[in-house]
Amino acid sequence: MALLSAIWGTSYILMKRGLESFSYLQVGALRILFSFLCLLPIALKNLYKLNRQNLSATDHWVRNLGCIALLAVMGSAIALALFYFLIRETSPVFGFMVTYFIPIVSTLWVIADNERFTSSMLISVAVILAGVYIINRSAIKNILKT
Secondary structure (H helix, E strand, C coil): CCCHHHHHHHHHHHHHHHHHHHCCHHHHHHHHHHHHHHHHHHHHHHHHHCHHHHHCCCHHHHHHHHHHHHHHHHHHHHHHHHHHHHHHHHHHHHHHHHHHHHHHHHHHHHHHHCCCCCHHHHHHHHHHHHHHHHHHHHHHHHHCCC
């Protein structure tokens, strides 16, 4: 968990450096590509478990696949491009803010949606926030001084 927190916390600093050499679209595309390459072996390993007859069992399978593609483009590709544009035009501070607010908003959404909320979820959010704070505390102190 400490390694995950370190990777998460330092990624925004590395993004800002990457944006000095690449455009925000290139950084977003590279991040999606690397994620795809990391997840591809897991997907291929589990592909045999997929029940192929159920894929086309519904009348709307093409529309469903289209909705998944739309979600991938709107929820990941465009969101990442806008996020990197924001970091490039402003500073990693906004990246820090997103890092801190995503777990909080997710937790509030779980509560608002009456989903089951466990103590392990709360501990996980606390560990993520603590890890991000530890990694970024000097940058945060510099921001608060100005």
